[in-house]
Amino acid sequence: MALTTRPRPGRAVSTSTGSSTPPARTARSRQQRHRARTFYAFTAPWILGFALLTVVPLGYALWLSSTNYDALSPHWSYVGADNYTAALSDGRTWSSLLRTLVFVAVAVAGTITVGLALAVLANQRIRGRALLRTLFYLPAVVPPVAAALTFRLLFDRDAGAVNAAAVATGGTATTWLTDPYAFVVLILFLLWGSGSNMVISLAALQGVPSELTDAARVDGAGSWQSFRAVTLPIISPVLFFQVITGVIFTVQTFVPALLLSAGGPRQLTTVPDGLNLFMVHVYVEAFGLGRLGYASALLWLLFVLLVVFTSVVFKVSNRWVHYAVGPEEKGRRK
Template identity: 55%
Template sequence: MQFLAIGAGRKRRRGATHANSSGAFYAFISPWLVGTVLLTFFPLGYALWISFTNWDGIAPTQSWVGLENYADALADPEMWASLRRTGLLALVVVPLTIAGGLVLALLLNEKVRWRTGFRTLVYLPAIVPPVAATLTWKLLFDRDSGAINGVLNVFGADAVSWLTGNTVSVVLIVVMLWGIGAGVLINLAALQDVPAELHEAARLDGANAFTAFRHVTLPSISPVLLFQVITSTIGVLQTFVPALLLSPANGAAAITSVPEANRIFMIDVYAQYFAYSRYGYASALLWLFFMAILVLTVITFKVGGRTVFYAVDPSREGSES
């Protein structure tokens, strides 16, 4: 009986310890939970409700219109045009970001003099606030006083109106590639995590540098590359601030004066909200865009997951534990 009492006491202590650890866990993550509910789930739910109304953002009442906003959005040629511009922007920026970040990481992974300084210089643009970076590039590409046209004039070329017409999309791409250092840092960490034994084995088998990169390095960092493809795609599709700040006008007029080449999807949504007061329609646009990004992410996971190499199979690891 004494042994049974001791065993029962130990079980009670283990249960109390487990309860205390669970309570501490939820206490630590409570700020994140509260922030997620208030800043993510509630806005999403409220926007979903608004998307079924014709609210203008001012009237105290909201009239239910059902799926009318969604039908109008799918039939709106301007919505499809802005979506097409956004897709083309992603097709240009995402591959350049992934490939450029990988190439720079490979160069910075070599044992060269002042390597730490080069790494710092490459990463510094990534910590510059997007607003400051965009306004700086806007000044550099100014037609009359910008340094870019100044360089062109030195070589006898005519000044280019970078911030008007289709050329403004080039400026937007440059601004978005400015922060490539964040991807370089991630790739650099992945490269340094590749086992040196694999490279040594490849060299013993007679593999050259390109073959070793293709069959050893690339498969080893493929999970990181897939992660960057997904996050970069989502980030580019949601681009808003740079496109808005590159507008020739300032203040409230900026949203309606964005050049057509930069009138991407989020610019159109913002205009529907704050320029045309179509809150229900704009909310429907956001939900359609959210579903499109969700479907695209799932497809990327399914397709990209087949080519990704994992040193440990996540499904088997979970079942064994």
């Protein structure tokens, strides 16, 4: 007599070929595959552009930094780390790097401070506030080349408006675009374009809760005390963002420096010492002397320096950057 078994209720029936997949799990996996295909289909242009326009050029520059390639002669050879050794032992590299560090410190601190001051002014409830915001932001949308050429005309020794105003008021004409004044003109050029920092700081100021500032005033705090003790800690993440992006942007400055020099970009040997920043040094080595491999090594050294700086700033940011977190998240961080 043959024995038959009945399946228990609620369990999948097993067959000789394997276990069957529940329909709900199959639908979920099909939906997940559809979402994955949709995600990669929409992000494929960016991924392809990032690979071709960022990863490949970086790899090529890294390989180029280990050669003596000059883009003209078909004869080149692999030199290994000789370019890096020569760069680290070159006095021009260190002088341009030191000048760039001073320039970055002054320019970043100045643009953030000026932008914050303009934001505070533009945040006041006064008539013509929209016009003030437009005027403050307008220099930031001027192309850098046009702005640099305008500054070169303004500070020209013979036909510049600055010298004309100085002579009209009893002063003397100054050669602004040579040492030691060229560095000052470049700083003024960057401070003139502080409108972008103003917009970011203005958005941060408008996000400060008015209840906190009102409570500080009720406790007897003045305007400056309220700004220092309440407003600055709240907008510190925005200031931190401006420091990081400002350093990365400012350290790459070379077009205004070349255009402000007396000889212009066609006469690279006439660049004043005050305008001979690190990127100008790289530009001269690459396109003035044809040492593309050496210039690539200089750029990689600059990249390493920026990575180290960013890491250090992120490490010490906990001391002065204050983030608004809830009680639960604050407990998890501890």
